[in-house]
Amino acid sequence: MYSDFMREYRELGHMSLIKKYSWPHYFLPHHGVFREDSTTTKLRVVFDASCVTTTNKSLNDIQYTGASLQNDIPKLELCAALIGARLYKKIINSLRLQINCSYFWTDSTIVMGWLRMSPHLLKPFVQNRVIEINELTGDLLWLHIDGNNNPADLVSRGLYIDALKDNRLWWDGPSFLHCNEWLNKQNVSISNDLPELKNKTINTVCINSEIIIDFTRFSTFNKLKRTGAYVLRFIHNIRSKQQRKTGSLTADELTSSVQVLSRIAQMHSFPSLYNSLVNAIPIKSCKEMNKVLGLNVFLDNNKLIRVGGRLNNSNFTYNKIHPILLCNPADYSPLTPAHFLIGRPLTAPACHDFTNTQSSQLIRYNRVEQMRQHFWRRWSTEYVTQLQNRIKWKENKGDIKLGTLILVKEDNQPPLKWRLGRIIRVYPGKDGISRVADIRTATGQIQRAFTKICPLPLSTDENKSSAPTTSSTTYTTNSDN
Template identity: 25%
Template sequence: MPKLELNAALLSFRVAAAIQNCLIHPISRTYFWTDSSTVRNWIRATASFNQIFVANRVGEIQTLTESDEWHFIPGKLNPADAATRSAIGEDVWPWIWQDGPEFLLQLESAWPTDLPWMAATVELKATKSYHVQITPDPFDWSAVSLDHSYLSSFLKLEGETKNLLKRCQSEAFPEDLTRLKRGKLLRSSSYLLALSPKLGEAEILRLGGRIDRAKLPYDARHPPLLPSKHPLTEKIVEVVHGQMHHAGTDYLFAKLCRHFWVIRGRELSDKAVSALFTCLATRAVHIELAESLSSEDFLLVFRRFIGLFGKPATVQSDNGTNFVGAERELNDLVNQLGKDPKLSQFRKEKMIDYTNQSFQPPRALHFGGAHESFVRSTKRAFPRKKWKSAQENLSVGDIVLLLDPNQPCGLWKIGHVNQVYPGNEGLVRVVKVRTKDGEYTRAIHRLSILKKAAVADVHPKESLPPSSK
């Protein structure tokens, strides 16, 4: 309906423009009347803010008229409405079309009161807002001087160390810092989630978790976090390594952990490679650690294996390239290893048939058969799992399923939680479950909740329960 009213207003404007062009004497003042408050507000506002239909017509009206020339008239006084409200018995030609509204014969002060302007939200054009964030000039970390004389005060976070540490964290963990400062949880994709980070003094990001219950100094329980691939971290590791006279990986990593928690710090200190040996007849598995993928380190691992289990008659190998992020580099190294003359000489001396198989292609695990399945099982066994986000506690009355790896799924028991045992931080990790066969004390990772209790009736214990079934 407002669009029809707008067309009527446009028609009246065009008629007025045609009349002015036909008259010899200029018209000093023009009055336009409409009983549509929406049209009135459109004409008073900027035309381009509206959709195309409205914007084009309002724009044409605004080219030759001023907004104060348009006035509001109630519908009952509008002569144009007579055509839409005709009834039987009325005059075919209403008198108001000939004489006009009676209020025009009165003083302008007695005319209908104009309505105040209001923003018309209908037909508004959709707008987009863009936020521009100015990135400051990158900090020149090469200008940061860190040597043995300054290392002690640096590790104690004295002087400008705090500012350098905060700048380092803001470059490495910008989104995590922003969310923690706003009191929000970290995203599930954040690789800091497993560390339960917290903001400490001076808004420095520190290690969190249940280590807070340890009877240690605050800095030892909550060391500041450092990213592994950052110039500041590399400088710290380099200086500490030199100060300790190039000590081993474990010793260096332990020294760093006394002051900072370096993300993947052991990899930054050094890298280790493991070689997996399996017997294709008995499926026995043996794992040896190697310092690198060099020919010398592989032969040392191979010699240790032969010293423990004897000389194999035939050796088959994969290409060992399914390592995320280093596939190309590892591929080149392993290919060089297969072509190394030292390995060939070693095989001749030990009379070992080394079947290369062209080092099975990457991402073709079916070429490897049994040994690839053991590689996958070994990788799954090494990582330690940890809850990364808070889950709702189990409560008394919850219906749960007891997971038993030694029984088929169809024989797993269903029971009700009748006792919970929260820790000092309020998280429930152990509960007591009543089933038709008796009561069982289980850790929550051995339970699967089927239905939450309508009203929790929690009776927590201060300590873990005595051993039971």
């Protein structure tokens, strides 16, 4: 069978004649593979794919081009580092000696950069090998050595045996290793633009704000504030690798944490209101309208909902004049100045501050003074903020127009005897809302607050456009009047 096959190939011209022999010799690079189990073709012949036939073409010439062989130098360097890590593990497990410290060397700065990165940032081929190297070497250091001082390059460059036997680099290692300070002189700059990195794709996922920080898991506000500060620091360090924050928390970080936590609480408690304020939508259409009607809310520069009010002319701080709106305010009882009157004149000289002194260390008179000081502090911090709430007039119906015919409300007169007048001037406040007007009456010009003014409805349209903030005033009188 084999002879018949070779005869057929000779007749087809697939073999070349070798003329230097006395009897015919042919050259055909091949070998035969005999398959006993085959029922069709028991003999397979494998040829040299580079050998040309009578058509002057070889098998390689007519094959489809396949994938290129692995010739990526950094990847080959990484594979060499992996072999070195495996060899180190094998030797360490075989030796009976105790090795105190080991160092690994590579002449590829790219491999150094890969080994110092988190593996999840690398593509699969590099990622898998970096993970295995880290598992084999643990916390041991990988150091860089340039090609001129690398003994491993001597053999790969084709150094002859005669030259190798006298080569001190091969037998003694690099000269810098003989210096005690060699480890401190390692100063290699690793480029951030490394190959085989995953594409920097940012996936945006909409999640509920309460998932970021669950308020119910914290027993004290201080723990919640510090946790929020560490979360913000983590986000900052991820986004800005050049200016990383470390060490103890700063006052600015804690302040930012309070602002973010307050914003999250507001977005959770007043979603419709917050969306309306951010997008400049009238808050009359939001679901939380009834909760904030009397608070004159607005959005500050940090996108926090704050309470407006009538304390703009006071000497209090901005946070006290415009406190942050939260869903569960403290249930403080209303306090008035009459509560702290102790029977002594207000012009008495100031006393020493006893607010931080233990009561057991004070005599009776100083304990009373301490109670008074505590009360003053609570009144200024708790009661004054209650003045922000507008109890009676919660909606602005518009200013009274000039020339509007009105009635001047008199507390000691029935409505039928109130004077008739006409608006000639209004006085807007700092917030742009007018609350006082000049009125011309039959007996002269007077000035009254809007709370004492009742516009007369002349027509339906005019009534709607000129209705003041006191439109809730009724004209019901006693039957005796």
